[in-house]
Amino acid sequence: xxxxLVIAAALFLSACTGMPAGVAPVKDFELNRYLGKxxxxxxxxxxxxxxxxxxxxxxxxxxxxxxxVVNRGYSTxxxxxxxxxxxxxxxxxPTTGYLKVSFFGPFYGSYVVFDLDKEGxxxxxxxxxxxxxxxxxxxxxxxxxxxxASFLKQAKEIGFDTSKLIFVKQ
Numbered sequence: 001x002x003x004x005l006v007i008a009a010a011l012f013l014s015a016c017t018g019m020p021a022g023v024a025p026v027k028d029f030e031l032n033r034y035l036g037k038x039x040x041x042x043x044x045x046x047x048x049x050x051x052x053x054x055x056x057x058x059x060x061x062x063x064x065x066x067x068x069v070v071n072r073g074y075s076t077x078x079x080x081x082x083x084x085x086x087x088x089x090x091x092x093x094p095t096t097g098y099l100k101v102s103f104f105g106p107f108y109g110s111y112v113v114f115d116l117d118k119e120g121x122x123x124x125x126x127x128x129x130x131x132x133x134x135x136x137x138x139x140x141x142x143x144x145x146x147x148x149a150s151f152l153k154q155a156k157e158i159g160f161d162t163s164k165l166i167f168v169k170q
Contacts, residue, residue, distance in 0.1 A: 016129050017091060017100045019112045022158040023127045025098035026116045031067070033121045034113075035059045040073075041123075041143050042136040042151070042165045051075050052082060053169040057137065062087060069101055109133075115154060123147050125154060134160045141170035 040055035052073030060068045067088040086103035097113030115125035126135040
């Protein structure tokens with residue numbers, strides 16, 4: 001029975017670090033170029049971000065080589081800033097845009113960069129473990145119509161419900 005529980009827990013936790021069919025992490029990912037501040041341009045809704053505007057994520061290196069993640073957003077209903085600090089680690093090699101992120105102890109969720117402006121690292125399309133997690137991130141508070149159209153096209157082709165996207169007020 002104990003072995004069965006361990007196997008079930010391992011399967012459950014690994015499912016949180018999977019990715020949706022059709023999503024493939026970018027190759028030749030350069031973490032040092034990805035570090036810094038990103039603005040959330042669009043997202044699918046989740047309770048941990050519900051009602052937040054001016055959302056950003058900042059990535060920096062921890063002394064142990066993992067990535068420090070600081071997510072921040074402003075709640076208009078509470079009239080205050082909300083912040084969550086976590087850590088991220090690569091699931092595969094450090095040149096593949098496939099990480100796992102934890103904000104709650106030993107529990108990790110996928111962070112899959114499936115498209116990226118490789119020239120300037122100006123925008124990124126990010127998925128979580130399933131089709132209910134999707135983000136468009138940018139170094140700027142807005143993106144060009146071409147980037148937005150590419151994001152919507154790719155997301156829809158993969159199977160994300162793009163009609164439910166929230167375009168974040170920055």
